[in-house]
Each structure stands twice: as structure tokens, then as C-alpha cells.
Amino acid sequence: MRKHEWPEEFSKKLRIVIPGHRLLVDELMSRHTTFKIGGPADFLAMPASIAEVAAILDLAKEYKVPVFTFGNGSNLLVLDRGIRGIALKFGKDMGFIKHKGTTIIAGAGSMLASVSKYAADNKFTGMEFAVGIPGSIGGAIFMNAGAYDGEMSCVVSAVSCVCENGNIRRFSKEESKFTYRHSAFQDNGCTICEVELLLEEGDPAAIRSKMAEYIKRRQTKQPVEMPSAGSTFKRPPGYYAGTLIDQAGLKGLTVGGAQVSTKHAGFIVNAGGATANDVLTLIKEVQLRVHDAYGVDLQPEVRILGEA
Numbered sequence: 462m463r464k465h466e467w468p469e470e471f472s473k474k475l476r477i478v479i480p481g482h483r484l485l486v487d488e489l490m491s492r493h494t495t496f497k498i499g500g501p502a503d504f505l506a507m508p509a510s511i512a513e514v515a516a517i518l519d520l521a522k523e524y525k526v527p528v529f530t531f532g533n534g535s536n537l538l539v540l541d542r543g544i545r546g547i548a549l550k551f552g553k554d555m556g557f558i559k560h561k562g563t564t565i566i567a568g569a570g571s572m573l574a575s576v577s578k579y580a581a582d583n584k585f586t587g588m589e590f591a592v593g594i595p596g597s598i599g600g601a602i603f604m605n606a607g608a609y610d611g612e613m614s615c616v617v618s619a620v621s622c623v624c625e626n627g628n629i630r631r632f633s634k635e636e637s638k639f640t641y642r643h644s645a646f647q648d649n650g651c652t653i654c655e656v657e658l659l660l661e662e663g664d665p666a667a668i669r670s671k672m673a674e675y676i677k678r679r680q681t682k683q684p685v686e687m688p689s690a691g692s693t694f695k696r697p698p699g700y701y702a703g704t705l706i707d708q709a710g711l712k713g714l715t716v717g718g719a720q721v722s723t724k725h726a727g728f729i730v731n732a733g734g735a736t737a738n739d740v741l742t743l744i745k746e747v748q749l750r751v752h753d754a755y756g757v758d759l760q761p762e763v764r765i766l767g768e769a
Contacts, residue, residue, distance in 0.1 A: 467503065471524040475504060475547075478516045483507040483554070490539040490767070493531075493550060495595055497688040498737050499539025500767065502529075502548035509554035511654045515623045518652065521547055522625075529766060530652050532570055532597025536604060536690050540737045542768035551599050555654070560585075564618065565658040569599025573606070576658070581672060586663025587616045589671040593679040595691070599653040603646050604764075605639045609675055614639030618659035622651035629654075642695055642762060684722040688731035690763040693744065697757050703727025706747055709754045716743040738769065 490499030527546035551570035577592040590611030638645040694702035706726035714721045718735030722728040
């Protein structure tokens with residue numbers, strides 16, 4: 462069902478909930494993903510409060526309109542025909558950061574780098590690993606993002622969500638059921654709105670030094686200068702995806718505008734004008750060749766959604 466087929470009554474009510482510039486129609490998702498790829502979303506809504514999130518979800522449920530929630534779009538491949546329904550974006554209006562004691566409370570739209578730097582400014586240690594990850598904290602919780610031997614499950618103490626019944630619920634770390642690149646929020650239909658991180662007091666010089674090291678490593682080893690969705694594949698047990706792809710001689714392999722990075726084989730980049738179909742075709746080719754060479758099945762880490 463295309464945008465113009467949604468009931469006009471629904472559109473009018475949605476504009477009441479999300480007024481003005483915070484509701485866009487037929488908005489290209491390529492403008493909202495780090496891959497710079499993706500067709501239009503019927504509606505792109507940018508809430509400014511948990512109450513607005515609850516109102517959007519309630520309205521969507523009433524009219525049976527699908528909702529997809531995202532933040533910085535750093536781990537997404539949106540397909541070429543885009544997203545039907547509502548793309549619910551957590552941006553700067555839900556990007557607050559504050560603290561009480563050594564607990565940081567952050568809105569789902571706050572950037573990981575900003576939270577990491579906020580922690581450092583307040584002499585808290587534990588978030589250094591996230592300083593170079595180009596994502597929002599809501600998305601990072603959803604995927605249990607990590608880098609350099611750290612991941613979100615190491616620091617999360619609680620997550621507040623709007624659930625499918627419209628209620629606001631606070632999940633403990635245990636209830637969030639974190640595993641490698643997975644959390645309960647991928648399965649329970651609850652929308653992450655706010656995150657609590659329990660950190661520790663640390664040495665400011667040591668914190669800054671570690672952050673500088675991680676930023677340097679990311680800049681020198683990863684293709685940060687090109688559009689991508691981060692690491693394309695999950696780490697297979699006992700291996701590193703990038704190493705397998707490199708050893709298979711696939712660096713620089715290109716389909717249309719999509720390319721296996723010549724800098725780090727674990728990344729597929731948009732080398733210019735790539736479509737989602739280009740990326741999907743390249744992913745399948747890499748999977749096939751790595752399996753043929755090593756018998757290892759690579760699974761995408763990037764989230765793929767929308768209509769092809």
C-alpha cells in the first residue's frame with residue numbers, strides 16, 4: 462500500500478500528533494542513512510518526547526499502519542522502493558544527555574560519540590569503546606553494538622520503552638537479554654526511548670588517551686571517508702569476516718556503485734550512486750565466494766528493510 466492509499470483521516474491525525482517540519486511525506490531514506498541509499502518512506506516522523514512516541518504508535522495501531530523505528534541510520538540498508546508506513550526517527554529532539562551520580566540517562570536519539578564524550582567530560586569510564594561508532598544510542602541498544610572488546614551490554618543498567626500495548630515500561634539489563642548483536646527489543650515489539658548507563662569514576666587522562674587511540678584506529682583502518690553501514694557481516698564463530706573476505710581476494714569487488722572496501726574488506730561501501738540492489742547482489746556474491754573457499758556462512762550484520 463502506497464502513501465496515498467492510507468486513509469486521509471489517519472494523515473490528518475498524524476499531523477496533529479507530529480506538527481510542522483517534524484513530519485515529512487515521501488521522504489527519501491537515502492537522506493537519513495549513512496549508506497546514502499534508500500527509497501522514500503511514506504511518512505517520516507521525528508518525535509520530541511516519549512508521549513509523542515506513544516501517540517504515534519497508538520495511532521498507527523488503530524489504522525494498521527506499520528512503523529519502523531531508527532536513529533542515525535548507520536546500520537541500515539533501505540531497499541530501493543522505500544518504506545511503507547511510518548519511519549519513526551529518533552533525532553536531536555530525543556537526543557538529551559544527563560547524569561545522576563555515575564548513571565548517564567540518554568534519549569534514544571543521542572549519538573554514541575556524544576554520550577562517550579559526555580562521560581569523559583564528567584570523568585566516567587566505560588563508554589570509551591563507543592566514541593567512534595557512528596550511531597545513536599537507541600540503535601546501539603537494539604543491536605547491542607560494540608567495538609574494541611566493549612559492547613552496550615557492558616554498561617546498560619535499564620532501558621525505557623513504549624510497548625505494543627501503549628504502556629511505558631522500564632527493562633532491567635537482565636530483561637533486555639543481550640547477546641552478540643542482539644537484544645530482546647528485536648523480538649518484543651517495544652520501542653526504545655531512553656537508556657540508563659551505569660559507569661564508574663575514572664582517570665580523565667586515561668579515558669582521553671583510550672578514546673584518542675580508538676578514534677585513530679578507526680580512522681586508519683576503516684573506510685570512514687566513504688558511505689557505508691559499518692561492518693557488513695557478523696563475526697562468524699572462530700573467524701573474522703573481513704579477514705575471510707580479504708583472503709578470498711575480494712577487496713575491491715564491485716557491483717554497480719557498491720564495492721568491497723579496498724581499505725577494510727569487512728565493509729561494503731557506496732563508491733558512488735549505489736542502489737540497494739547493488740549492495741544486495743554484492744553481499745550474496747561475497748557470501749557465495751567465502752563459502753566456496755572456506756565453508757563459512759557469513760550473515761549480514763546490517764539491517765535490511767523496505768521494498769525492493
